[in-house]
Amino acid sequence: MAIPLSPLELLERTWRGEYVDADSVRRFVRSWLSDGAPDSQMAAWCAIAQARGLDRESTQGLMAALIGSGERLDLASLGATGDLHSTGGVGDNASLVAVPLAAALGVRVAKMSRRGLGHWGGTIDKLEAIPGYRTTLELGEFIGQVQRVGCAVIAHNPRLVPGDGRLTSLREATGTVANRDLIAASVMSKALAGGATALALEVTWGDGAACGTLEQAQRTAELMQWLAVGWEREVRTIVTAIREPLGRMIGNALEVREASDVLRGGGPADLRRVAARIAGELAEAAGVVAAGEGVTRAEVALADGSGLAMAERWVEAQGGNPAVWSTPAVLAIAPVGVPALADRDGVVESIDARAIGESVRRLGAGRLHPSQQVDHAVGIELMAKVGETVTSGAPIAMIHARDASLGDNCATEILAAVHVGVRAGAGDAATTARD
Amino acid sequence: MAIPLSPLELLERTWRGEYVDADSVRRFVRSWLSDGAPDSQMAAWCAIAQARGLDRESTQGLMAALIGSGERLDLASLGATGDLHSTGGVGDNASLVAVPLAAALGVRVAKMSRRGLGHWGGTIDKLEAIPGYRTTLELGEFIGQVQRVGCAVIAHNPRLVPGDGRLTSLREATGTVANRDLIAASVMSKALAGGATALALEVTWGDGAACGTLEQAQRTAELMQWLAVGWEREVRTIVTAIREPLGRMIGNALEVREASDVLRGGGPADLRRVAARIAGELAEAAGVVAAGEGVTRAEVALADGSGLAMAERWVEAQGGNPAVWSTPAVLAIAPVGVPALADRDGVVESIDARAIGESVRRLGAGRLHPSQQVDHAVGIELMAKVGETVTSGAPIAMIHARDASLGDNCATEILAAVHVGVRAGAGDAATTARD
Numbered sequence: 001m002a003i004p005l006s007p008l009e010l011l012e013r014t015w016r017g018e019y020v021d022a023d024s025v026r027r028f029v030r031s032w033l034s035d036g037a038p039d040s041q042m043a044a045w046c047a048i049a050q051a052r053g054l055d056r057e058s059t060q061g062l063m064a065a066l067i068g069s070g071e072r073l074d075l076a077s078l079g080a081t082g083d084l085h086s087t088g089g090v091g092d093n094a095s096l097v098a099v100p101l102a103a104a105l106g107v108r109v110a111k112m113s114r115r116g117l118g119h120w121g122g123t124i125d126k127l128e129a130i131p132g133y134r135t136t137l138e139l140g141e142f143i144g145q146v147q148r149v150g151c152a153v154i155a156h157n158p159r160l161v162p163g164d165g166r167l168t169s170l171r172e173a174t175g176t177v178a179n180r181d182l183i184a185a186s187v188m189s190k191a192l193a194g195g196a197t198a199l200a201l202e203v204t205w206g207d208g209a210a211c212g213t214l215e216q217a218q219r220t221a222e223l224m225q226w227l228a229v230g231w232e233r234e235v236r237t238i239v240t241a242i243r244e245p246l247g248r249m250i251g252n253a254l255e256v257r258e259a260s261d262v263l264r265g266g267g268p269a270d271l272r273r274v275a276a277r278i279a280g281e282l283a284e285a286a287g288v289v290a291a292g293e294g295v296t297r298a299e300v301a302l303a304d305g306s307g308l309a310m311a312e313r314w315v316e317a318q319g320g321n322p323a324v325w326s327t328p329a330v331l332a333i334a335p336v337g338v339p340a341l342a343d344r345d346g347v348v349e350s351i352d353a354r355a356i357g358e359s360v361r362r363l364g365a366g367r368l369h370p371s372q373q374v375d376h377a378v379g380i381e382l383m384a385k386v387g388e389t390v391t392s393g394a395p396i397a398m399i400h401a402r403d404a405s406l407g408d409n410c411a412t413e414i415l416a417a418v419h420v421g422v423r424a425g426a427g428d429a430a431t432t433a434r435d
Numbered sequence: 436m437a438i439p440l441s442p443l444e445l446l447e448r449t450w451r452g453e454y455v456d457a458d459s460v461r462r463f464v465r466s467w468l469s470d471g472a473p474d475s476q477m478a479a480w481c482a483i484a485q486a487r488g489l490d491r492e493s494t495q496g497l498m499a500a501l502i503g504s505g506e507r508l509d510l511a512s513l514g515a516t517g518d519l520h521s522t523g524g525v526g527d528n529a530s531l532v533a534v535p536l537a538a539a540l541g542v543r544v545a546k547m548s549r550r551g552l553g554h555w556g557g558t559i560d561k562l563e564a565i566p567g568y569r570t571t572l573e574l575g576e577f578i579g580q581v582q583r584v585g586c587a588v589i590a591h592n593p594r595l596v597p598g599d600g601r602l603t604s605l606r607e608a609t610g611t612v613a614n615r616d617l618i619a620a621s622v623m624s625k626a627l628a629g630g631a632t633a634l635a636l637e638v639t640w641g642d643g644a645a646c647g648t649l650e651q652a653q654r655t656a657e658l659m660q661w662l663a664v665g666w667e668r669e670v671r672t673i674v675t676a677i678r679e680p681l682g683r684m685i686g687n688a689l690e691v692r693e694a695s696d697v698l699r700g701g702g703p704a705d706l707r708r709v710a711a712r713i714a715g716e717l718a719e720a721a722g723v724v725a726a727g728e729g730v731t732r733a734e735v736a737l738a739d740g741s742g743l744a745m746a747e748r749w750v751e752a753q754g755g756n757p758a759v760w761s762t763p764a765v766l767a768i769a770p771v772g773v774p775a776l777a778d779r780d781g782v783v784e785s786i787d788a789r790a791i792g793e794s795v796r797r798l799g800a801g802r803l804h805p806s807q808q809v810d811h812a813v814g815i816e817l818m819a820k821v822g823e824t825v826t827s828g829a830p831i832a833m834i835h836a837r838d839a840s841l842g843d844n845c846a847t848e849i850l851a852a853v854h855v856g857v858r859a860g861a862g863d864a865a866t867t868a869r870d
Contacts (some may be wrong), residue, residue, distance in 0.1 A: 006803065008607075008608065008610060008803065009803065011609060011610035012610045015485065015610050025530065038474065039473065039474055039475040039478070040474040040475060040477070040478035040608055040609050041608055041609055042475070043474070043475035043476070043609075044476040044477045044478045044481070044482045044609035044610065044611065045480070045481070046479070046483060046488070047478070047479040047482030047483060050608070051483065051486035051487065052486065098627060170475055172443075172445065173442075173473060173475055173476055173478065174446060174475050174476055174478075174479035174792070175443060175446035175447045175449075175450050176450075176479065202692075222794055368441060368443065368444065395501075401655065
C-alpha cells in the first residue's frame with residue numbers, strides 16, 4: 001500500500017467488509033496508542049470486530065501493534081521456560097493448579113496475568129485473595145524467582161505490551177471484552193512478548209466462555225497457532241468445554257480454596273483433569289517430559305504432593321502465606337451464607353454458566369465498571385453439577401455474600417440458572433459425574 | 436426501571452440484543468453529552484447501531500436526548516410554517532429548489548442544515564458556494580427573514596439540539612454516518628426542535644443513499660412518522676430512488692448551477708420532479724394548497740417564474756449574490772476540465788452512485804476527515820444517465836478538478852462507475868430518459 005490509510009478510511013473499509021492489510025491495522029492501532037487517533041475510533045473498530053469478527057491479517061496487525069508498544073522479555077538463560085494463558089471462563093481456576101504442577105515437572109513457569117474482564121474473574125484477582133501475596137514484582141525479581149523457585153505469577157508488567165493495558169481498559173468500558181479475535185490478539189501479544197519458549201494456551205468454549213461453540217474454539221486455537229508462526233515457540237492449545245462452571249466454586253478466595261483441594265489430591269474431577277492437561281502439555285512443549293507422558297506425569301505430581309510442595313514454595317517466595325494450600329481457613333470468607341434450596345427432586349440437566357458468572361459478578365466478585373474493587377470473600381459453591389441428583393428442600397448451592405439481601409438475590413438467580421429435570425433412574429449419571 | 440442502567444450495562448445489554456427501554460437510552464446519551472460517559476462508549480453504541488440497526492424505542496431515546504440537549508424554536512406566530520429534511524444522497528440538491536418553491540406557494544420555510552457527511556455533500560456546503568451567502572444568522576434574524584421574505588436556510592444553530600452536532604462529529608470520526616436509524620433520530624431531532632408545524636422528509640434509497648432498498652426506505656419513513664407522534668406536526672415523507680446520482684451535476688457550485696437550471700424552468704427531469712414533489716407535499720401539509728394539488732401548483736411555480744423570484748429574494752436577503760440563479764457564471768469553477776471519454780458505443784445500463792460520490796469526494800468536494808475544507812469549485816457533470824446512448828470517444832462526463840492529475844484519476848473512476856452495455860435498438864429508451 002503506497003499511501004497509508006487514514007484512521008477514518010480504515011474504519012470505512014472495515015465497515016464495508018473490504019480487505020485491510022495487517023500493516024495498515026498495525027499503523028492504525030499504533031496511531032491510537034500514540035494519541036494520533038481518538039478513543040472513539042479505536043472503540044468503533046473494536047465494536048466492528050466484536051460484531052463481525054476480524055480476519056487473520058487484522059488480528060495479526062493488532063497483535064503486532066501491541067507487541068511493538070513495549071519491551072520483550074528474554075528468558076533464554078533460564079533453560080526450559082513455559083507460560084500459560086487461557087481465554088477464560090466462569091470458575092476457571094485451572095491456572096492456579098497448572099502453574100505449580102508444570103513447575104514441579106521441571107518447567108520454569110514465568111506467567112503474567114490480568115485482572116478480571118466481563119463475567120469471569122482473572123487469575124490476579126484470585127491470587128490477591130491470598131494474604132500477603134505480592135502481585136507486583138520488578139522484572140528482575142520476577143525472573144530471579146522463576147530461576148530460584150521454579151515459577152512466578154505476577155500482574156502484567158506495564159513495560160511489556162503496555163498497549164494491551166490501554167486496549168483492555170477501552171474494551172472493558174465498551175463491552176467488547178468477549179470477542180475471540182480480540183482475545184486471541186491480546187493473549188498472543190502477551191505470550192510472545194513474555195519470552196517463554198513453550199506456550200500452553202487454553203481455549204474455552206460454551207455459554208460461559210469467549211467461544212460459544214467447539215468449532216469456534218478450534219478455529220481460535222488454530223488462529224493462535226498461526227499468530228505464533230515465525231516466533232520460534234512450541235505452542236500447545238488445549239480446547240476446554242465450559243458448558244457449566246469449571247469445578248464447584250466461583251469467586252476469588254473460593255477458587256483458591258478449590259485449587260488447594262486439587263493440589264492436595266482431591267477437588268472436582270473436571271478441574272483436576274483440565275489442570276493436569278495444561279501442565280502436562282506445557283511440560284511436553286518445554287521438552288522436560290517425553291511426548292505423550294505429560295498428563296500422566298502431572299497426575300503423579302498431584303498424587304505425590306510434589307505439585308503442592310512447589311505451590312507452597314511459590315506462594316511463600318512471593319510473600320504470601322503458604323498455609324493457604326493446607327489450611328484454607330486463612331482465606332477470607334464473606335459473613336453471610338445463604339443456601340439456594342431446590343424446589344423439587346430431580347437431576348441437574350444444565351447449568352447456565354454465563355448467568356452464574358453474571359450473578360457472582362453482581363455479588364461483588366467481579367467488576368461492573370473498570371475501577372470497581374473486587375470483593376475476594378464472596379462467591380458461590382455449587383452443591384450439584386450436571387448429571388447429579390438434587391432433593392427438594394436441600395441446597396443446590398451455598399452463596400457467600402456481604403449481606404443477606406445480596407445473598408437472597410443471588411440465590412434466586414442461581415436457582416433460575418440451574419435447570420433441574422424430573423427424571424427417573426438418573427442415579428448412575430450422578431455417580432459418574434460426582435468427584 | 437427502578438435502578439438506571441450504567442453505560443456499561445446498557446452497552447452489554449445492547450451487545451446481547453436484549454431489550455433496552457427508550458428512557459435508558461435517553462439517559463445514556465444525556466450522560467455522554469454531559470461528559471459522564473466517555474466518547475469510547477458512545478462510539479461503541481453507534482457502531483452496534485450501525486452494525487445491527489436500532490429498535491424504535493432506542494431510536495426514540497436517542498432523539499429525545501438530542502432534543503433535550505438544547506432549546507426548541509416556537510414559530511407559532513408565523514402562520515403556516517414548514518421545514519424539510521433529506522436523508523441525503525449523491526447529487527441530491529432538491530432542497531435548493533424545494534425551499535423557494537414551497538415558499539412561493541405560501542409556506543414560511545424555516546430550514547437549518549448541516550455540512551456534508553460521508554460520500555454526499557450537505558446543503559450548507561452547496562449554499563456556501565454562492566458568493567456572499569451567509570449561512571450563519573442569529574435566531575432572531577433567521578425568524579425575521581422567514582417572516583419578511585418567506586424562507587431562510589442557515590447552518591444549524593448550536594442553541595438547538597447541540598447534542599446532534601457532537602454526535603455528528605463522533606459519527607464522522609467513526610464511519611457511522613450512514614446508518615438509517617441514527618440518521619432518522621438525527622433528522623427528527625432537528626425537525627421537531629426546529630418548530631415548523633409542517634414537515635416534508637425525503638427518504639432516499641439506492642446504492643448512493645442511506646437506505647439500500649425501497650423496503651428499508653419505507654420502513655425509515657414509517658419510523659420518522661412514528662417518532663413524530665405526539666408532537667402535533669403534519670408530516671409527509673417522500674421516498675426517492677437514488678440508484679443513479681440525482682440530476683447530472685455532483686459537486687457544490689455545480690449543484691447550485693443545476694438548481695438554477697430547474698428554477699428557470701429547465702434542468703434534469705428527475706431533479707425537477709423530486710423538488711416539485713417535496714415542495715408540493717410541504718405546501719399541502721402546511722395547509723396552503725388543497726390536498727392533491729401540491730405538485731401541480733409547484734410545477735406551475737417553476738413555469739411562471741414565481742419560484743425563481745422567491746429564490747432571488749431569499750439569497751439576496753441572506754447576503755448572497757441573487758444573480759447566481761440567472762447568471763451561473765458568478766459561481767466558481769475549477770481550473771481544469773477533464774473529459775471522461777467512452778471507450779465503446781452503447782447504452783448506459785447503470786451508474787454506481789456511491790462510487791461517483793466517493794470519487795467526487797476525493798476530488799475535494801467532500802471531506803475525508805471532519806476538519807477538511809470543502810472545495811466548492813470541483814465536481815463532475817454527467818453527460819449520460821441511465822438509458823442514454825454513448826458514443827466511443829465522446830465524453831460520458833466532464834470533470835472539473837484542481838489539477839490534471841486529480842482530474843485524470845477521477846475520469847478513470849467515473850468510467851468504471853458508468854456501466855455501458857452494447858445493446859441494439861435502445862434509441863427509444865435514450866429519448867425517453869433525456870430531459
